[in-house]
Amino acid sequence: MSLGIFKVPHPVNEPVKGYAPGSPERASLAAKVKEMAAQKIEIPLVIGGKEIRTGKLAKAVMPHDHGHVLADVHLGGEAEVKLAVEAAAKAKAEWAAMPWEARVSIFLKAADLLAGPYRDVLNAATMLGQSKTCHQAEIDSACELVDFYRFNSFYYEQILREQPESMPGMWNRLEHRPLEGFVFAVTPFNFTSIAGNLPTAPALVGNTVVWKPASTALYSAHFLMKLWKEAGLPDGVINMVPGSGASIGNPVLASPQLAGIHFTGSTSVFNGMWRTVGQNLESYKGYPRLVGETGGKDFIVAHPSADPVALTVAIVRGAFEYQGQKCSAASRAYVPSNLWPKVKEMLVPMVEGIKMGDIQDFSNFMGAVIDANSFRDQKNAIDEAKASNDASILVGGQYDDSKGYFVRPTVIQAKTPGYRTMCDELFGPVMTLHVYDETKWEETLDLVDSTSPYALTGAVFAQDRYAVQQAITHLRNCAGNFYVNDKPTGAVVGQQPFGGARASGTNDKAGSMLNLLRWISARTIKETFVPPTDYRYPYMG
Ligand SMILES: NC(=O)c1ccc[n+]([C@@H]2O[C@H](COP(=O)([O-])OP(=O)(O)OC[C@H]3O[C@@H](n4cnc5c(N)ncnc54)[C@H](O)[C@@H]3O)[C@@H](O)[C@H]2O)c1
Numbered sequence: 001m002s003l004g005i006f007k008v009p010h011p012v013n014e015p016v017k018g019y020a021p022g023s024p025e026r027a028s029l030a031a032k033v034k035e036m037a038a039q040k041i042e043i044p045l046v047i048g049g050k051e052i053r054t055g056k057l058a059k060a061v062m063p064h065d066h067g068h069v070l071a072d073v074h075l076g077g078e079a080e081v082k083l084a085v086e087a088a089a090k091a092k093a094e095w096a097a098m099p100w101e102a103r104v105s106i107f108l109k110a111a112d113l114l115a116g117p118y119r120d121v122l123n124a125a126t127m128l129g130q131s132k133t134c135h136q137a138e139i140d141s142a143c144e145l146v147d148f149y150r151f152n153s154f155y156y157e158q159i160l161r162e163q164p165e166s167m168p169g170m171w172n173r174l175e176h177r178p179l180e181g182f183v184f185a186v187t188p189f190n191f192t193s194i195a196g197n198l199p200t201a202p203a204l205v206g207n208t209v210v211w212k213p214a215s216t217a218l219y220s221a222h223f224l225m226k227l228w229k230e231a232g233l234p235d236g237v238i239n240m241v242p243g244s245g246a247s248i249g250n251p252v253l254a255s256p257q258l259a260g261i262h263f264t265g266s267t268s269v270f271n272g273m274w275r276t277v278g279q280n281l282e283s284y285k286g287y288p289r290l291v292g293e294t295g296g297k298d299f300i301v302a303h304p305s306a307d308p309v310a311l312t313v314a315i316v317r318g319a320f321e322y323q324g325q326k327c328s329a330a331s332r333a334y335v336p337s338n339l340w341p342k343v344k345e346m347l348v349p350m351v352e353g354i355k356m357g358d359i360q361d362f363s364n365f366m367g368a369v370i371d372a373n374s375f376r377d378q379k380n381a382i383d384e385a386k387a388s389n390d391a392s393i394l395v396g397g398q399y400d401d402s403k404g405y406f407v408r409p410t411v412i413q414a415k416t417p418g419y420r421t422m423c424d425e426l427f428g429p430v431m432t433l434h435v436y437d438e439t440k441w442e443e444t445l446d447l448v449d450s451t452s453p454y455a456l457t458g459a460v461f462a463q464d465r466y467a468v469q470q471a472i473t474h475l476r477n478c479a480g481n482f483y484v485n486d487k488p489t490g491a492v493v494g495q496q497p498f499g500g501a502r503a504s505g506t507n508d509k510a511g512s513m514l515n516l517l518r519w520i521s522a523r524t525i526k527e528t529f530v531p532p533t534d535y536r537y538p539y540m541g
């Protein structure tokens with residue numbers, strides 16, 4: 001029972017720590033990284049608050065040192081999915097009935113724990129298990145996730161305040177109910193904040209969740225479960241079931257209690273889930289809400305008036321931060337012929353100068369790609385470009401997986417704008433650029449629009465304001481997040497709500513009110529104070 005009309009504290013974005021040499025935060029994080037790297041842990045499933053050890057084990061390794069095992073992880077299958085669905089069902093009534101401000105308190109506490117004592121733990125886990133540099137971990141597993149919890153809590157209060165009009169003699173009310181059944185959260189490897197947000201956003205508004213983390217991010221997933229428990233999340237609200245995609249996904253989607261899917265990952269996996277839900281439709285109680293943020297082939301298009309220095313820096317940061325493994329990463333660029341000599345002169349040495357290696361060395365700009373599959377995809381794209389008449393390697397092109405899955409930042413120059421790597425998502429540190437005739441700006445905007453099925457992020461660089469406006473208008477449907485004179489990565493919760501359309505997903509903007517609304521089913525209640533006592537209307541005489 002709520003005995004007040006409460007106001008959630010107004011959120012402010014969590015400040016990003018610098019980790020400069022000599023800073024206390026650097027010393028503290030480096031010590032935590034060292035401590036965690038020296039231990040090998042065991043990661044159980046967590047179902048209904050209980051740790052479950054199946055004995056079917058996988059190894060969590062460091063991508064930059066794949067012989068180094070961080071954890072043995074217990075994997076689940078159909079039997080554990082059944083337990084998790086039951087645990088979610090058991091926890092549902094009490095969790096949904098908990099006063100909204102009590103649920104909010106749990107996530108505000110999680111935010112404060114993460115901004116404080118858990119910051120080093122989650123950052124170190126993300127660095128070690130996903131090969132992020134300290135800066136990339138900080139903006140993800142600390143700041144973005146803290147922001148998700150504080151901003152979602154704030155947006156939830158606003159949703160609850162959304163109420164209809166009432167005429168004299170009645171009171172109309174809107175109840176923002178959680179969905180009937182459970183939500184299936186399926187998360188990608190590349191952002192700990194996404195793993196920490198997809199199960200919690202539906203939970204915040206009263207749903208219970210079965211969560212399948214990515215197999216290559218189980219190390220940080222384990223610490224997220226610990227964070228939520230310490231914040232006070234009751235047993236059974238979020239049930240973590242690691243395992244291979246289909247062995248978890250298929251039995252979950254077969255459950256008649258499935259009420260929604262909160263997915264982030266590749267387009268093909270989401271398409272497969274959507275198809276399965278369609279096939280099973282009659283077996284569900286309602287229409288499952290399908291929310292999926294998927295792949296991208298994000299672009300930078302430069303106008304002949306662009307500032308070549310800003311453009312070059314945006315290409316380098318946008319394409320190579322976190323090894324290009326951001327769904328938002330700049331993976332195709334269109335550079336006008338008038339700027340090309342200057343851009344090339346700066347770009348080649350800048351990329352050659354990028355320091356790559358073990359993320360425990362804080363001076364590195366890049367770590368390793370996530371696993372052997374990704375390494376193979378990048379290697380194939382590089383080898384293909386080396387052998388092609390339609391493309392050449394401008395800079396980079398080296399790879400070595402003897403110790404870690406290392407791929408040098410690589411720029412492919414495509415002669416033809418339809419060259420494969422201008423169209424396909426590679427999800428790694430291999431970007432492709434095409435130099436276009438500076439007189440063909442409008443034709444190039446058409447190319448940007450038509451080259452790829454995705455529409456996630458994109459950027460225009462131009463000093464000419466007419467050109468900026470032209471790009472904003474012409475490329476309206478090419479990106480859910482569009483940047484003017486900035487790189488296409490690094491969206492901040494509360495500032496640039498994130499998500500794309502076309503083959504990039506359902507565009508439900510994680511960390512915004514639009515997303516929370518997908519986990520709520522509103523009920524309208526009309527109460528009439530003095531009901532009529534005669535069935536006849538005045539016009540009847
Ligand atoms: N649009 C966005 O906001 C966004 C954000 C991050 C990542 N991504 C995309 O994610 C992809 C990279 O992440 P990834 O490699 O982890 O993606 P992925 O599609 O391989 O895996 C995502 C999740 O789906 C699971 N999965 C795979 N098959 C499944 C099945 N049959 N049933 C249920 N679950 C299944 C995986 O185990 C993992 O947990 C890229 O395509 C990237 O663009 C998009």
Ligand SMILES: N[C@@H](CCC=O)C(=O)O
Nearest residue numbers: 326327328489490491498
């Ligand atoms: N929100 C992140 C991308 C998340 C996807 O990988 C960004 O804007 O760079």
